[in-house]
Amino acid sequence: xTPHYAASKFGVVGxxxxxxxxxxxxxxxxxxxxxxxxxxxxxxxxDAAWGRLMGDxxxxxxxxxxxxxxxxxxxxxxxxxxxxxxFLASSDAAYITGQTINVDGxxxxx
Numbered sequence: 001x002t003p004h005y006a007a008s009k010f011g012v013v014g015x016x017x018x019x020x021x022x023x024x025x026x027x028x029x030x031x032x033x034x035x036x037x038x039x040x041x042x043x044x045x046x047d048a049a050w051g052r053l054m055g056d057x058x059x060x061x062x063x064x065x066x067x068x069x070x071x072x073x074x075x076x077x078x079x080x081x082x083x084x085x086x087f088l089a090s091s092d093a094a095y096i097t098g099q100t101i102n103v104d105g106x107x108x109x110x
Contacts, residue, residue, distance in 0.1 A: 020098030029097040036104020039075040072105035
């Protein structure tokens with residue numbers, strides 16, 4: 001990762017934890033969701049743009065290579081992310097705060 005990208009991601013973690021501590025007394029939860037490779041227009045754009053930079057890559061080839069690194073063997077879907085969002089917004093998650101949760105099929109395990 002580039003330094004500015006990594007710094008921005010760590011900034012999200014820091015502000016999530018700080019804000020979670022700040023508002024916990026009000027019974028407000030704050031969590032960060034970190035999606036991995038999700039099959040969206042953004043990743044299709046990335047695939048095409050990086051494919052052009054790398055040269056002779058057909059659409060979908062880079063995405064297929066990236067997906068090979070995901071233990072669950074597939075890119076995520078919008079529903080994979082929205083399921084976590086729904087859970088965290090529910091009363092079932094009332095005691096979960098200050099967490100950074102990856103939704104990435106096991107690509108990055110923390």
